[in-house]
Every structure is written in C-alpha cells, then in structure tokens.
Amino acid sequence: MSVLVFLDQADGHIKKSSFEAASYAAKVAELTGTTAEAIVLGIVNDDLATLGNYGIKTVHTVAEAALNNMDAQVFTNILSQAVENTSADVIVFSNNTTAKAIAPRLSVKLKAGLVSGAVALPDTSNGFTVKKTVFSGKAFAHIAVSTAKKIIALNPNSYTIVPASGSAAIAPFAATIGTAKVEVVSVNKVTGEVPLSEADIVVSGGRGLKGPENWGLVTELADLLGAATACSRPVADIHWRPHHEHVGQTGLAIAPNLYIAIGISGAIQHLAGVNRSKVIVVINKDPEAPFFKAADYGIVGDAFEVMPKIIDAVKKLKGVA
Template identity: 60%
Template sequence: MVLIYIDQADQEIKKATYEAISYGAALAKQLGTSAEALLLGTVHDDLTSLGKYGVTKVHQVNNATLNHFDARMNSTVIAAAAKSLGATVVIFAHNINGKAIAPAVAVKLSAGIVTGACALPKTDAGFVVTKTVFSGKAFASIQIDTPIKVISINQNSFGITSNDGVAEITNLAIEVPSSTISITSVDKIQGEVPLTEATLVVSGGRGLKGPENWGILLDLAKALGASTACSRPVSDSDWRPHHEHVGQTGLQIAPNLYIAIGISGAIQHLAGVNRSKTIVVINKDPEAPFFKAADYGVVGDAFEVVPALTAAILKSKGGA
C-alpha cells in the first residue's frame, strides 16, 4: 500500500498535498496496490473529497495536539501509523514540513529515501527515483535498496490529477507522544500565495535600479494575479523582503510562468528557477545570459516594456 501524508496548516490541507496524493495514486496503480492517505489532527476540509485525487481511504489520527507541527512528534506518529497499516511506500510533499519529517520517518521505518523527486519511480527493475540535484542544474536517478521506501516530491513537478472518487474515512488509534515544542507566534503575509505554490511569478533584479521602481513590477503581478520574487542582490540590499529571494541559496520554485525583469541570469539565480515551465526574460542587455535559458525574450528598457505588457494583459482580459 502507498501511504500519502496530508500536510496541513491552520487546519487546512495544503495545496502541495493534492499533488502528493496524485503522485502516490499513480505510483500505487503502477505497483498494482492501493493508495491511502494519512491525516494527523483535524482539518476543516471534506476528507471524503480526497478520493478525487485517487486515494480509497483517509486514515485520521484524531488528536488536536497534532494540529501544530512538531517534527519529532509528527514523524513518530507517522512511522507508527505506516507500520500498523503495512505501508510499503510513504509519500510526502517536498515542502517545508515534508523536508522536516520525511527523512526522520525513513529512519524509523528503516527505509531508503529520495527527497525532491520529480517523476514517478521506474519499477520494472528495482525501484529508481529521479530527483533534481545541484540545485536544479542536473537530475540523479537513485535506486532505493530497502523493502520500504520513502519519497518526497518536488512541488509543481507532477501536477494534480483528479476524477470523481470518494474516500472512506477511518479513525486510526495511534499513541501520540507529548510535544515539547510550543509555538508562540505565527506571522503570515496576508492574502499572498506562498511563492513555492504560485503558478505565475514576476521577479525583479538589479536592473530595476531601486526599490522605488518596484511599482511597475507590482502592477504587472497584479494584472496577472502573480506572486512576486526577486534576485539575491535585491534581497541583500533590502530592496525587497528576504522571503522573495529565489535562486540557489533562496527559494527554488517551478511555476508555470516566470517573468524575469532586469535579472541578468547568473547561474546561481537560474538554479532556483530553471524548472519553471515557461520563462520570459525582459532585459535591455541582449547579451544577458538569462536569454539562453528563456522561452521568450524582450530586449528593451523595463521601464517601457513592463507597463506596456501590463496594459496588453489588461486589454486581453477585458476583451475575453
């Protein structure tokens, strides 16, 4: 059985979970077994509807202590649940919480693990999982040599697939250890899609010359309904907040559309964004290395091109 971990925040299922379930269900089909999901704590979402993404059952450890995240506690409960359910593969989203607990669960299950997987395993001979390495500059195919396997999948690498299934909900009695971590405050940026979950991203670099010029980028993002990001020099200079920094030492993202404005495209920046499906580069320097990694390029002054693009998008939306 393939068991998929349901990641929640504030009692709401995270979007990355739907992709993890879609991936786990496809893997279960490939292995000729069932896909089931595991929830720690309680959520407001309708759990039966997770059947849409391919799980037949949702096992719930119904204990409110589990609604706050504690890597030691969560990994202990997940490993115990996986053992009692006889899971042979355990799937996580490779998001912040998945990264914190999947390797611990693997240790507790004596399982080999591949984190950051970007495709379904090859299971015709052995069990080989492809993942991104060197911060997105290459792929490695890694064989897992243990009977039980753990995989965490990169966000936006598999996609969400759905049909009209309905999942059965079962209560799972697992002893929950006491948590020795207490959360004292949560500070979320209201109304913004987290960058790692965004499908459209508009990003700015030093070519915009200063934080006072970010208005044209924000207008474009607003017209598209996109999230905003920036290059490392921009966040280092405090023109934009650190959480917007994408690149090798910042966030690695894979949106459907990444628009880079005034970013030259240093190799460290490309490492954070080169899994994007479509890349648009706007830069006045035709020699900017980013054009080599782009699908569409505009050689021109950002201060003229960006407002024109915003206007064109608004026009196309108005006409639709």
C-alpha cells in the same frame, strides 16, 4: 501493502501541493498494484472525501488541535504508527519545509530510503529508482532505493494531477500522540500572498528595477495574474525585498508554469533556482544578459517602458478596467 501520502495542512486547509502528492501517490499505487491512502494531522475543515478525485481510497485523520502546528518528533511518531497501520511500503510527501523536517526522521525510524526532491514517478522496471534534482536544479540523479520501505518527497509542480472519480473513506486514526519537546512560542504567517513554492506563475525582479520603490511593476502584474512575487539574490541582500522571496541556488528553487524575470541578468546561481520552470520570460535591456539563453520568450528593452504596456495588455485580456 499500500502507498501512504502525508497531506500537509495550514489553517484547516489541505495545501495545494498535497493534492499533487496525492495524485502522484495514487499513480505509484497503480504501478505497484496496491491502493493509495492518505493521512492528515490536526483539525481540517475541508471535505476530505474529495481526495477520492485524486485517487485516494482512505483518508486517515488524527483531528487533534495539538497537531495544528507541526512538531517533527511528534509527527514522525504518528506517521510511523500510520505506516504500520496501513502496511504502507511507499510513503509520499510534497517536498516542502514540513516534509523536510519530518521525512528524514521517518527515514531513520523506518529504515526506509528517502528520495528528497523527486520530479518523476519511480521506475520499477529494475528495482526502485526515482529521478530527483541535484546540483540545485542544474542536473538530475536517478536514486536507487534498496530498502523494503521507501519515502519519496515530491518537488511541488513536478507531477500533472490525473483526475480520478470516487469518494475517499474517512477513517479516524487513534494514534499515540506523545509530547512535543519543542514549544511553539509564536507563529507569524504572511497572509494574502500566494506561497512561492506552490505558485503556478511567478513574477520576479532584479537590480535592473533600480530600487524597492519601483516594485509596483512586479506586484501589479503578479496581482493581475494571481502570481507570487520573487527576486534575485542581490535584491534580497540589499533588503529591497524580504529574504523569503529570494529564488536561486542559495534561495528557494521553484518550478512554476510561468516565470517572468524583470531586470535580472540570469547569473548561473539564479538560473539554478528557476530553470525547471516550464516557460521562462526575460525582460532585460541588455541583449547580452545570459538569461536570454535560458528563456523561452524575451523582450530586449527598458522595463520601465515595457512593463506598463504589458500590464495594460494583461488588464485588457482579463477584462480589468
């Protein structure tokens, strides 16, 4: 028995959300009286022994350059071999686009019930039940998994990392890799930006900002705070900002520690994508904006007057001239 966590990597580095998934896997292992192991595919430059600090005992590696790009079929086949090799009965992913491509396939291959979008540890008091978001963040469901093997895809920023001590053993895994049926023609990565799904702080703008030329108010604050930038649906629809920044019911659902909404009224569809944020700040000149009902802090005021003062105050706080 073991709990196996899939570590997602990009450009040779383990993704931040995978450390959260690793710590979660270690806790699941503790709850079920077993050990947590990890697997990473592709060439990784990080010191994998440090996964011990997240409670991982062994990191299995398949260091093949062919695995630097994810192919859902190839990855599923390798993971199913790793599940067999480690006798894993719980498999943990961080619920990102990689996991969404692989976990459903693995669920079928292993006949393992999948909970996608988990936000809490499993409840093992009566069977095996995992809490997940449903209705695009407007509610939660407790999903009972009835199969012997279980797969949990944990939403990013849902679990607080528990520091552990130790050094993880590194175990090269001789997997049969197989051939990808999908050919990757090109990869175009946005570099230098904080990925939205993993960001601790998100600064977001809506139609209240009146035009893309005013986005400096959003990006300057985001840069100061090391935050990702986001936008409301109308803003993406009229191409003021790229589609991948759209948060809400039909865009990305996020759960940062801090969400700052500037000039966004807070329609129910937008709230659905952001209401799991720990602290919500709303800046809007309309005191009747529905977003204030969902906010923790707010300023009723004109963003064009308020934002420069906020940016100055943050600069002062951060000691930036």
